Amino acid sequence: MLVLNVDTMNPNVKRIEYAVRGPIVQRAVQIEKELKEGVKKPFTEVIKANIGDAHAMGQKPITFFRQVIALCAYPDLLEDDKFPEDAKNRARRILQACGGGSLGxxxxxxxxxxxxxxxxxxxxxxxxxxxxxxxxxxxxxxxxxxxxxxxxxxxxxxxxxxxxxxxxxxxxxxxxxxxxxxxxxxxxxxxxxxxxxxxxxxxxxxxxxxxxxxxxxxxxxxxxxxxxxxxxxxxxxxxxxxxxxxxxxxxxxxxxxxxxxxxxxxxxxxxxxxxxxxxxxxxxxxxxxxxxxxxxxxxxxxxxxxxxxxxxxxxxxxxxxxxxxxxxxxxxxxxxxxxxNPPQPDEPSYATFIKERTANLHILSEKAKMTEQVLNTVPGIHCNPVQGAMYTFPRLTLPEKAINAAKEQEQAPDMFYCMKLLEEMGICLVPGSGFGQRDGTYHFRMTILPATEKLKIVLEKIREFHKRFTEEFS
Amino acid sequence: MLVLNVDTMNPNVKRIEYAVRGPIVQRAVQIEKELKEGVKKPFTEVIKANIGDAHAMGQKPITFFRQVIALCAYPDLLEDDKFPEDAKNRARRILQACGGGSLGxxxxxxxxxxxxxxxxxxxxxxxxxxxxxxxxxxxxxxxxxxxxxxxxxxxxxxxxxxxxxxxxxxxxxxxxxxxxxxxxxxxxxxxxxxxxxxxxxxxxxxxxxxxxxxxxxxxxxxxxxxxxxxxxxxxxxxxxxxxxxxxxxxxxxxxxxxxxxxxxxxxxxxxxxxxxxxxxxxxxxxxxxxxxxxxxxxxxxxxxxxxxxxxxxxxxxxxxxxxxxxxxxxxxxxxxxxxxNPPQPDEPSYATFIKERTANLHILSEKAKMTEQVLNTVPGIHCNPVQGAMYTFPRLTLPEKAINAAKEQEQAPDMFYCMKLLEEMGICLVPGSGFGQRDGTYHFRMTILPATEKLKIVLEKIREFHKRFTEEFS
Known part of the structure; x- marks a missing residue:
């Protein structure tokens, strides 16, 4: 008998549920491994639209931010002509504010x-x-x-x-x-x-x-x-x-x-x-x-x-x-x-900073619109406008037979749906049941973060899958 | 009546005690401010030997580590000739392991x-x-x-x-x-x-x-x-x-x-x-x-x-x-x-890495010995050998009158001692009562981290203070 086991551990920790990195994500990681090992699937890569990590989905970091971080981490670079003066000034200011001129x-x-x-x-x-x-x-x-x-x-x-x-x-x-x-x-x-x-x-x-x-x-x-x-x-x-x-x-x-x-x-x-x-x-x-x-x-x-x-x-x-x-x-x-405290208009990095910030927000804005538009063309999916943030939480109309099939497997119906979507299409979303929803309604959460071309693929695959799923369980 | 006040807040949080950054450290920060504002004190700077932050006390970071962090933060530097190849390889490996080649x-x-x-x-x-x-x-x-x-x-x-x-x-x-x-x-x-x-x-x-x-x-x-x-x-x-x-x-x-x-x-x-x-x-x-x-x-x-x-x-x-x-x-x-996974013997950064690591540990080792030796010359202070880590926890013999004076101020006797040491000498230590000790014994914790010359000053000041304190309360 172990000192620490599921019967003796903190019961409050046991009660925690965390869908964003739950079973569906674990299965996605497993499928990626299988693909690498040469297992044949109806797709060649898993596209993850489950977490709000923009860089992991290809968004580039803001140049100025990373320049200053590099200068702070390795202050010898303050002698380097390749870094703009405002980045160096910002790094000197941060280092000076730290004890011992280090990041301590x-x-x-x-x-x-x-x-x-x-x-x-x-x-x-x-x-x-x-x-x-x-x-x-x-x-x-x-x-x-x-x-x-x-x-x-x-x-x-x-x-x-x-x-x-x-x-x-x-x-x-x-x-x-x-x-x-x-x-x-x-x-x-x-x-x-x-x-x-x-x-x-x-x-x-x-x-x-x-x-x-x-x-x-x-x-x-x-x-x-x-x-x-x-x-x-x-x-x-x-x-x-x-x-x-x-x-x-x-x-x-x-x-x-x-x-x-x-x-x-x-x-x-x-x-x-x-x-x-x-x-x-x-x-x-x-x-x-x-x-x-x-x-x-x-x-x-x-x-x-x-x-x-x-x-x-x-x-x-x-x-x-x-x-x-x-x-x-x-x-x-x-x-x-x-x-x-980003670059100011009179500083050399300002123009690049504004260009990068505007581009990132513009692309997100376009992807927000595209997501709503495409999903609303799918019969059985209703998607509210993505007014802000990085997600959509569309509502799914699921056939009675699918709901019963899910219950037989002791799964929430939208978990059943998302798991099949992952297995058949390689798309990783999080079922609405992980976020809470009114009883008898079904949703998934999808980030709008995949790069535009990938997001198009994701949306097309969801459209195709939803049609097939609805037919299969009708 | 506020929703959140000391009567309604989490009682477990209230029970927490944390001496390492407690009242004595808050007073040290205040004294530093007063010194800056020109208030006259019997010392010109506060020397902090209360927390185990080596860089804050002047120890230099390991070059290789900071080079790789800078390269990871700003990968454009991978094109820079000034960085050794092993640092670049390490950075590429870390970036590749991350999603999207970024730190995400x-x-x-x-x-x-x-x-x-x-x-x-x-x-x-x-x-x-x-x-x-x-x-x-x-x-x-x-x-x-x-x-x-x-x-x-x-x-x-x-x-x-x-x-x-x-x-x-x-x-x-x-x-x-x-x-x-x-x-x-x-x-x-x-x-x-x-x-x-x-x-x-x-x-x-x-x-x-x-x-x-x-x-x-x-x-x-x-x-x-x-x-x-x-x-x-x-x-x-x-x-x-x-x-x-x-x-x-x-x-x-x-x-x-x-x-x-x-x-x-x-x-x-x-x-x-x-x-x-x-x-x-x-x-x-x-x-x-x-x-x-x-x-x-x-x-x-x-x-x-x-x-x-x-x-x-x-x-x-x-x-x-x-x-x-x-x-x-x-x-x-x-x-x-x-x-x-530090530099290996066949890599260009190895020699510098070993030199820096050895130097840091050697200096700490010398300071450990010096701390024990000097403190043990003070009548009324007993200091065990600093075999390892970064601290000493010497025992103080305090006069009965000092213990009574502390009690009158509703302070632990070693808090009373350390507070006086701070006010009179500008040395910031943490009283033993913050770490726990046998009833009737008194200690302080001091880090061995101040730079060698500063550490000498700290030890001399403690010697001088302890003599004066003992006389004052005899």
Whole structure:
């Protein structure tokens, strides 16, 4: 008998589900191995559209960012004529801010740069560097906030409101913390918009069995791709104030807005524009990261959160908690600093930077439109506009026979669908059941990240597969 | 009333104590600010000997490592003649292993390189890449293992044995997980060695009120600097087998052995050399990191753990848990790969690499000796030999009047001592009370990392201060 086995291990860890890298991805890796070993398949490569890692799908890094990182890592390059002066200046500034001129300790100037970035983004609404906490990507900070918020037992246990569909980091963290998940449903018929009446319904029901204390919003939305309008954000803030909820705004896709007429509004800005009746009382943590937007630097694990109206004593506790976990990686911190303090118009790297940033966002925008257009030509697939972020979460009409076949294999029907899609077409998507959906509805999440030519293939293959699948089970 | 305040926040987080970056360090930062603002002090700079960050204290990074990181970050440099061919080859290999030729996804070859490194270190005892989990420094992996091990309520709650003195990451993680800390004392009179009879005493007492399930060892020791001999490790392994405990071996200082006659023995190697009676049953996780040894790359947050005899179902759960937290930063993973796969004798960078590594370790070794010698000349300070790691934890004889004065200020006596040392001399150390010590004994932890000339100043200032302090309170 082992000391540590599935019966004796932490039961909260067992309850975690994480579809984004779940069984379907494991099978995809296996199929890739089989292809390499010469096993014959109806396709020659697996195309993965399951995770939001832009570089892994071929997007090129921003030149300036990588130049500065290389200069910081190996300062001998500061003597090299091939690097532009602004990149060298930025590297010198970061190195100087570090202890010992090396990448060894947290540079304090970064929080100041983050605060300036937020002020500029939010039309001058002040941001205080003491409200900024650097993090190892946004996930780390989100888990830390949920951890701080969790307390109580039984009916007083902390409940946290999360959207359905959601990004499964949230449900996983709540399971691990044994906090209560309070699900509110986004309205698929209205482009996955958030309806405050649904928030009211959910919180009222939850008050029967737990203590709702926080409301999480992902905007632009993952996996839904919706972008919230200003009115909706105001309604949410009013709701949080009325119901005495701590607001957590996951805004990692803030530059990823594609749809005409849509615009990113930060919760912080809207909160302050609503006047001190709200801005002096509503507690807010907002999250950002280097992993998404035009930069897509997932591998550096850089991020930050800004906290508004947080109890000063809790801030001390937060600082302590963050110290135990030690600082985020210094390359990640350096990259974050470049994101919030990019080349300026009078600097030599500006033109290239703007060209690369614009090109990355333009391509994503085109792919967002193409994805919606092609999927909506398939009978049995309904796809809302991809207003922002990097995903679509289309709805599938599945034949009764397919649903029964899935049940016989003890699989969710959309898992059954995605697994067959993988085996027959080599396309790796994540079933909607991994993100949550209304009972009796079926979806998949697909990233819009594959290179344009590959994305066309993916969409064509889905069209072909869906037709065949529907016929097979009719 | 705020939603989140010290009364409503997570009580486990409140219970965490973390002295290494506690009040004394906060005061040191404040004093540095005051010095900058022109406030007169009896010293001109604060010398920090509180954290084990070698680069922050002036140690230079290994050239080869930083060259490869720069090449990976900005692959245009692969065309640059100034970089040696082996650095370029290493960078190409890492980039190729990553998705899309960028730093965006976990390179699988790294686990294979780690396994090869362990095999070589352990004289050929096999290591399986499937037993290797990469981590964000060692801390991350240690917390993950403690998390997996924690379950039960009341008398069945998981208990974890940790040494006193300890590195406070352990007590902090146990507090956060609400697991039971089982303290066993190291023997200061025998160079901080570990005595199995003390383990027996501690586990027996603990069985009255919790379920002891794991035993944590730090070797070489932090904060004690002791290096365990082979016999001791065998005894510990036998004890773990008898008492049915999961072994956690924190071996991040495995290259930091200075004392003649001392040698690093990995728990894994000793376990396998004890024969299958032990090697087939004892569950072991061992931890390593890029932050210590000759490289000192704290800022990259690279690390790994190797698990032995772990239940395959638990490994699946561990993989899931690690996936939710997302991968460690890719620069950290790349750096780890270089540490486990450094330049080889037939490669152009080998000579420089060996020169730099040897120099770093030689200087540390000299500083270890100097620290012990100087401190032991001070009446009222007793310092065990710094056999390894990067710290000394000397014992202080404090006058009764000083102890009473501290009590009046509601401070631990060694906190009182260290705070005065900081205010009067500008030396920042961490009081022994932050690491745990036998009641009625007083210590501080000091790193041996300041540059040799600075370390001399630190030691002289401590000598002067201790004399003055003793006189003042006699």
């Amino acid at each position: 300790e947290t540079p304090l100037v970064i929080r100041q740069d983050v605060a300036k970035y937020i002020e500029k983004r939010d039309s001058g609404i002040p941001s205080n560097p003491d409200d900024i906490y650097l993090s190892t990507g946004a996930s780390d900070a989100i888990v830390t906030m949920l951890k701080l918020l969790t307390s109580g037992e039984g009916k007083t246990r902390t409940g946290v409101m999360i959207s359905i569909p959601q990004y499964p980091l949230y449900s996983a963290a709540l399971a691990e913390l044994a906090a209560v998940q309070i699900s509110y449903y986004l309205d698929e018929d209205k482009c996955w918009s958030l309806d405050v009446n649904e928030l009211r319904r959910a919180v009222k029901a939850a008050r029967e069995h737990c203590n709702p204390r926080a409301l999480c919003i992902i905007n632009p939305g993952n996996p839904t791709g919706q972008v919230q309008n200003r009115q909706c954000i105001e309604d949410v803030i009013r709701f949080a104030a009325e119901e005495h909820l701590f607001l957590m705004a996951d805004e990692v896709y803030q530059d990823n807005v594609y749809m005409e007429g849509c615009q990113f509004h930060s919760f912080k800005k809207v909160l302050f524009e609503m006047g001190s009746e709200y801005s002096s009382v509503v507690e807010l943590a907002s999250f950002h990261s280097t992993s998404k937007c035009y930069m897509g630097e997932c591998g550096f694990r850089g991020g930050y959160m800004e906290v508004i109206n947080m109890d000063p004593d809790v801030k001390l506790q937060l600082t302590k908690l963050v110290s135990v976990q030690l600082c985020p990686s210094i390359p990640g911190q350096a990259l974050l600093d470049l994101v919030v | 996804e976990t390179p699988l070859v790294i686990r294979q390189d780690v396994a090869k490194y362990i095999e070589k270190r352990d004289s050929g005892i096999p290591s399986n890449p499937d037993d290797i989990y990469l981590s964000t420094g060692a801390s991350d992996a240690i917390v993950t293992m403690l998390k997996l091990l924690t379950s039960g309520e009341g008398k069945t709650r998981t208990g974890v044995m940790i040494s006193i003195p300890q590195y406070p990451l352990y007590s902090a993680a146990l507090a956060e997980l609400a697991a039971v800390q089982i303290s066993y004392y190291l023997d200061e009179d025998k160079c901080w060695s570990l005595d199995v009879n003390e383990l027996r005493r501690a586990v027996k007492a603990a069985r009255e009120h919790c379920n002891p399930r794991a035993l944590c060892i730090i070797n070489p020791g932090n904060p004690t600097g002791q290096v365990q001999n082979r016999q001791c490790i065998e005894d510990v392994i036998r004890f773990a087998a008898e008492e049915h405990l999961f072994l956690m071996a924190d071996e991040v200082y495995q290259d930091n052995v200075y004392m003649e006659g001392c040698q690093f023995h990995s728990f894994k190697k000793v376990l396998f050399e004890m024969g299958s009676e032990y090697s087939s049953v004892v569950e072991l996780a061992s931890f390593h990191s890029t932050s210590k040894c000759y490289m000192g790359e704290c800022g990259f947050r690279g690390g790994y753990m190797e698990v032995i005899n772990m239940d395959p179902d638990v490994k699946l759960q561990l993989t899931k848990l690690v996936s939710v937290q997302l991968c460690p930063s890719i620069p950290g993973q790349a750096l780890l790969d270089l540490v486990v």
